[in-house]
Amino acid sequence: MADEFMKGFALFALGGLGWITFGGWYRTPSYYQVSQLVNPAEGVDTVYAEVGLVVGDVSFWVMVLGALTFWVLVPVSREIRRSLDDDGEAAN
Template identity: 45%
Template sequence: MADEFIKGLGIFTAGGLGWMVLASWYRTSSFESSQQLIESVSAGDTLFDALGVMLMNGLFWFTILGALTFWVLIPMGRQARGALRDRRAQ
């Protein structure tokens, strides 16, 4: 179980850091405002801005779903498989 935890933590850390870097570029108009990282995405006029916003959204969902998979879904599946195996053995 420790390997699933560290894999989920690695995904959460790396994906979260990537998202925060991109969000600070595209979702923060001013560092004096209280709406940092949660503003609407600033309009990007170039292809690189569009790719950055797309990568930011992808990293967000990768972080959430990756951590959820390794911390909840895989252990839950192993518990269910073990319970079914024990039930068949009886």
């Protein structure tokens, strides 16, 4: 279980770092606003800025889905597989 936790934590940390970095560059018009990282992008007029927006969005979903996968889905699938194996052995 510790291995899955660290994999999920690594994806959570790296995705969060990417999301905060690219969100700070492209989605923060002023540091005095309350909602900084979720603002719509302004002044995106180059290909590099578009790539930065895509990388920021991908980083957010890596953060969310990576942690969800390793913290919830993998342990649940192992428990389901273990319970199905136990039911099959009990039937024999």
